[in-house]
Amino acid sequence: xAGPRFVADPPEAxxxxxxxxxxxxxxxxxxxxxxxxxxxxxxxEALAGRPGDADALLRRMEERFDLASDDAPNAVAARLAExxxxxxxxxx
Amino acid sequence: MHRLELRIGPVxxxxxxxxxxxxxxxxxxxxGYPPAETPCDFTVRLEPARPWRRFVRPSLTITGDYWLxxxxxxxLSLGLLAAEMGMNLQMALGQRRYxxxxxxxxxxxxxAVLMTGLSGAGKSTLAALxxxxxxxxxxxxxxxxxxxxxxxxxxxxxxxxxxEALPLFxxxxxxxxxxxxxxxxxxxxxxxxxxxxxxxxxxxxARPVLILFPRFGAxxxxxxxxxxxxxxxxxxxxxxxxxxxxxxxGFAALTGLVTAVPGRAIDYANGGEAVALVxxxxxxxx
Numbered sequence: 583x584a585g586p587r588f589v590a591d592p593p594e595a596x597x598x599x600x601x602x603x604x605x606x607x608x609x610x611x612x613x614x615x616x617x618x619x620x621x622x623x624x625x626x627e628a629l630a631g632r633p634g635d636a637d638a639l640l641r642r643m644e645e646r647f648d649l650a651s652d653d654a655p656n657a658v659a660a661r662l663a664e665x666x667x668x669x670x671x672x673x674x
Numbered sequence: 675m676h677r678l679e680l681r682i683g684p685v686x687x688x689x690x691x692x693x694x695x696x697x698x699x700x701x702x703x704x705x706g707y708p709p710a711e712t713p714c715d716f717t718v719r720l721e722p723a724r725p726w727r728r729f730v731r732p733s734l735t736i737t738g739d740y741w742l743x744x745x746x747x748x749x750l751s752l753g754l755l756a757a758e759m760g761m762n763l764q765m766a767l768g769q770r771r772y773x774x775x776x777x778x779x780x781x782x783x784x785x786a787v788l789m790t791g792l793s794g795a796g797k798s799t800l801a802a803l804x805x806x807x808x809x810x811x812x813x814x815x816x817x818x819x820x821x822x823x824x825x826x827x828x829x830x831x832x833x834x835x836x837x838e839a840l841p842l843f844x845x846x847x848x849x850x851x852x853x854x855x856x857x858x859x860x861x862x863x864x865x866x867x868x869x870x871x872x873x874x875x876x877x878x879x880a881r882p883v884l885i886l887f888p889r890f891g892a893x894x895x896x897x898x899x900x901x902x903x904x905x906x907x908x909x910x911x912x913x914x915x916x917x918x919x920x921x922x923x924g925f926a927a928l929t930g931l932v933t934a935v936p937g938r939a940i941d942y943a944n945g946g947e948a949v950a951l952v953x954x955x956x957x958x959x960x
Binding site: 597599600601602604606608610613615617 | 903904907908911917918921925932933
């Protein structure tokens, strides 16, 4: 399934702090603060400076994380759309 | 223009007024405070709303380094309140050296309690009550979080006691009280000068150990609930007037605070209950 390719800012563009199960993220280019729940921080990490479509993203995440849910593709697609709306990922 | 300079914690103000009386009231209220450090950080000016309003039904507007358009003029009888509002405004709009939190703070043994919440939640009254019961009062309006040291820095301005809180302080010596200000936008107000210890030790910062979200209500049962760090973070970004302006430094200071210091919401129906809750929770942080 070829779809749009996405990319997130490189690691040096963000500062993150774990707060309980969430992640506070400061996005340097925009000066905005975001509170993220899993798997959003993992998506950003997988796309940081490395463009990829949804399939590539899933593969990268499966290499590093145990995606427990069968519904992972849909969940990741939904989070990707939210991160694009928030300005944290963009189309490559 | 009449002038007065005043230092409250690390912030020096220069206050200019077209009338002498508000400055006399301010000088009396802040008796014993240290001299201002020049150049002052902020300027506040109380000026006639219209030139003839200096004499005819005098009404004043607040201006200064920072000001808001469309603020309603106040009668000269509320000049002291206007000066206080003017100082708040400069801090809220112009402070860049500290992360400014809309919060009260008290300290004991170098360990501070931060109390934040919506206007009317009772944080001002609670901080003032604690200040009369062995705690060092560090401020009732703004808490200053150091950007580099993560410590709370005192800003012990006069407390503005409102309406039903006034009888709770009937026992303090009269010279610590400002004039009774009736018909203000927040009802009847009377300012209380913090006690001698609060003034003497205003330059001593303290380590925050507890963040409280107090809620006062005559019908509320006394209660304590934990507030998770992420929620504390979000609520404090909303309680800060300069979080966005400080950019990454604000983020670093605030995440540092909320990941190190526990948050609790407390409900109380009277001051005695609230003081007991704060003391118990503060003990538990040891």
